[in-house]
Every structure is written in structure tokens, then in C-alpha cells.
Amino acid sequence: MAVRAEEIASILREQIEGFGTSVAATDVGSVIEAGDGVARIHGLSGAMLSELLEFANGSMGIALNLEEESVSAVVLGEYGDIKEGDEVRSTGRIIEVPVGDSMNGRVAHPLGNPIDGKGPINTTRTRPIERIAPGVTLRKSVNQPVQTGIKSIDAMFPIGRGQRELIIGDRSTGKTAIALDTIINQKGGDLICIYVAIGQKAAKVAQVVGILEENGAMEHTIVVAANASDSAALQYLAPYAGCTMGEEIMESGRDALIVYDDLSKHAWAYRQMSLLLRRPPGREAYPGDVFYLHSRPLERAARLEAGGSLSALPIIETQANDVSAYIPTNVISITDGQIYLESDLFNSGIRPAINTGLSVSRVGSSAQTKAMKSVSGGLKGDMSQYRELAAFAQFGTSDLDAATRRQLERGQRATEILKQDQFTPLSLAEETVVIYALTGGSLDDVPVSKVRAFENELRKYLGSNERDLMAEIQANPVWTPELAERVKKVLQTFKDTVPY
Secondary structure, eight states: OOOOHHHHHHHHHHHHHHOOOOOOOOOEEEEEEEETTEEEEEEOTTOOTTEEEEETTSOEEEEEEEOSSEEEEEESSOOTTOOTTOEEEEEEEEOEEEOSGGGTTOEEOTTSOBOSSSOOOOOOOEEESOOOOOOGGGBOOOOSEEOOSOHHHHHHSOEETTOBOEEEESTTSSHHHHHHHHHHTTTTSSEEEEEEEESOOHHHHHHHHHHHHHTTOGGGEEEEEEOTTSOHHHHHHHHHHHHHHHHHHHHTTOEEEEEEETHHHHHHHHHHHHHHTTOOBOGGGOBTTHHHHHHHHHHTOOBBTTSOEEEEEEEEEOSTTOTTSHHHHHHHHHSSEEEEEOHHHHHTTOSSOBOTTTOEESSGGGTSOHHHHHHHTTHHHHHHHHHHHHHHHTTOSTTOOHHHHHHHHHHHHHHHHTOOOTTOOOOHHHHHHHHHHHHTTTTTTSOGGGHHHHHHHHHHHHHHHOHHHHHHHHHSOOOOHHHHHHHHHHHHHHHHHOOO
16 A cells, blocks of 8 residues: 555654654673672773762662773672672762751761651752862961860860871770760851761760760761671771761861761771772782872861861771781871870770870961960970879889979879860860969869869859959960969969868
8 A cells, every 4th residue: 555645744754853862872881790799890991980880770889990801899789689790880970979068967878868867968969079189289277276175185285177186096995085075065166077987886876976966066067977787888988978078168168077986997998898809908908009098088188278177086996005007007197196095094094095105286286275385385295204204103202302203293183184074075264274273383282182173163163253254265365474363363262262
């Protein structure tokens, strides 16, 4: 039967009108082998490092090994049903995380998914987790303090905005406690905090979140959690995700503080991934680029010339107080100082258990307030000398000269006054007056056993009777001779009138 010309014309017209379907070119590969959360893929010649790949079961992966014949990827989701021959598609996207103010007060996965049961996070902004750190010309010197509220740190090892200060020590020596006290102390301030939990027990992360909520600190805090039950890939991503969220705050002209708890478990996760990816192992079975692993997020902490800063408090767990191990020495070399917590001091009741001899803040002194710098003067040196003298004097003090005896007594009182209960950060004014009571000699006639009671009663007295003085020190922390004289009179009046 002959087809009429009109019918042909109408068919062609319909086809032309319906034409316009978009064509998308996608790089497609197939799985060669899979197991233990790692997949080797043939094809994907155009894949980029850290690119997101989509597997046939809906899971996502990260391309980490780009070889001539294949690409090795770490699977982020379920990997049990990924098998040989499965199709894998490239997405053309480097892995990203959501950022913005709506993240404040939330607990999120390294990929940005909320895990706190408070519903979705309302943000449309995302940033790639890998970025080049700000260059030298974009940075500004560190000269503004991060007030931790911990007397011994603010007096002897001050931390500045834009600084990287390592907290290092054996397990259960109070490393996380220092980080949490610092976060709690920012309540009502202008510092937004990010707490990154890497490889921690879910119960511990829940406990940390509970502590922050109890102390009203969750409002200004973002928690990024990759728990011990999560895959090594998620634990690997966690610090970069947290750092990206902090960078968003920094580049908006504000100040942020990030805590990495802890980078030892991050290195373990990376070692596990690298061995599964068949990368050549080096010292302690870590891959050769393990230094670069930690320098990437830590170097992104900075204070910018344009305004804004990101300060970092990485935590490293040592084994048997060995600070010369591979990962500790790596991170010590990247950071601007370390707070070393010693298990012997912790067990003897000195908390925070800071070893003054091995701890240092390389740039923090320029960020220390003038008042604190004036009153804490040679405290660090005195404490280091005291520890040496105390070790010597344990064999007997009868033969010691009067000056050495005085130094020992001053050191004993300093040790007591620098003790501090957890979750009780002090204001700058309180710290300044308490440290001045020590260095100015007001404690010299107070029995060592009563020093803690003296401090507690003094803080109560200052809070109720000397509010104007404390507000003045807090607002303008400059230590003048006139102010020193006023504080000395207040301390003498307190000693004469208040039992302790």
C-alpha cells in the first residue's frame, strides 16, 4: 500500500518536534574485583583523584588509585553486594560537603548527613573537601588569643587565632577534656567551634554532645562524627569535611576553632585503606604519603589578611608516653607547638596533667593578652625548674639553701593553683587575678593544703564584691602599676576578711 506524501510529512514533523533529547556522555567502567570496602575498576580513563564514583547498587566511592589499566576506589556505603562485572559510572564531581550557618548545633556524618535526629540540614551551599591551603601572602601573623579558660594553658602556653596547637599524650590523660573546656569557654563569644570525632566509640561521641549541650556550648558548635563502627573511608574523610566547614566560616571573615579527636586513629584508617589499595608500605606499615595526609588539613588553618581565622587543636594519642614515634613526630613538625599531657602527673592528681618542660607554644606569646603576659612572666621557667628541683629534693631538703627552699615552696603552691576541675573554664579576669595572687606573692603565706580552697573562695569573693574591677580587666586586659596596686589591696582585704 502506498504511503501518501501528507502522512510522510506529518511523521517527519512529529519527529522534528520531538527532537531535542539531551545526550550526556558518561565515563563507564566495570568492577574487576571487590572486597573489604575496596573495588578495582577497569575503564574510567577520565577519572580524577578523589572523584565520586557511582556503583550499580547505589553506593558511592572515591577514586584514590589512578593506574594505567585500572582505578581503585574506596566504597563509602554498602559494599557487600558489589561484585565482578558491575557497572561503575563517573560523576565528574570531587567529593563535597554541605557548609553554612545551618550546620551550627548539629551532629553530622563526614558526608554532611545529619545523625542527631533533628531532621535535615537546611543548606544548599557545598564545598569540595580538598583545597589548597592559603598562600603566604594571604596570611596574617597570629596576634589575637583563643581563650581556653584553662589557667595553665592561657598563662604558659597561650593559643592564638590561626595557630595549630597539638594536644598529645597517652590515652585517658585528659586530652579531650582540654578541647571540650576550650569549646565551652567560647560560649557567648565570637568563635564558632567544630569538633571532629574520628574512630571514637559512638557512646563517647554521644557523651561529648551531651556535655556540650549541658554547658550551652552546642549552639556555637558543629560536630562531625565518623564512629569506630563506620568504614575506614569515612574516618579518613572526617578531618577534611570538618576543615572545609571551618574554611567557610574563616572566608566569611569570622573566627573558627577546629578540634581533630584524634589524628592517630585517622592515620590508622588511612593505613588500612592504603594496604587494601596495595600501596607500598613504609615505616610502621604506613604509606609514604602519611605526612601529607595530616599536613593537608593542618596547613589550611590560618589567620587571613582579609579577616577571619581557623585555629586547629589536633589531638594525638601516644603509646607509653613515646612522643618520638612516627605519627607524633610528624604532627609535631607540622604544628606550632604542643601541650604534652603526662600519665604520671594525671595519676598523681595534677590535672590538667601538663608537662611544662616538654610543652611549648611557638607563636602564642604574641597573641597573649598584655595583662596575662605581665602577671605570668617567668611562670613557665619557674615551673620547669621546680620539677627538676622536686626530683632532686625528694631525697631530703635539710641541706638545701633558703633560696632553693623558697623556690620549692613557690613551686608547690603554683602546682596547686594551676590545678583545675573539668568543665569549669575561667574568665580572663579571673585567670589574671588568680595568677597574680601566685606571682605577686599573695599565696606565699597560705598553707599548700589550703591553696585550692583559697582560690575557690577568692573567685566567689571577686564575683560578688569586685564586679566592677573584674569587668574592667575583662574589657581592657592591660596590666598597669595602678591596676596591680588595686588588685593587691583586694587580695589583702580578702585574706583579712574571708576564711578559707
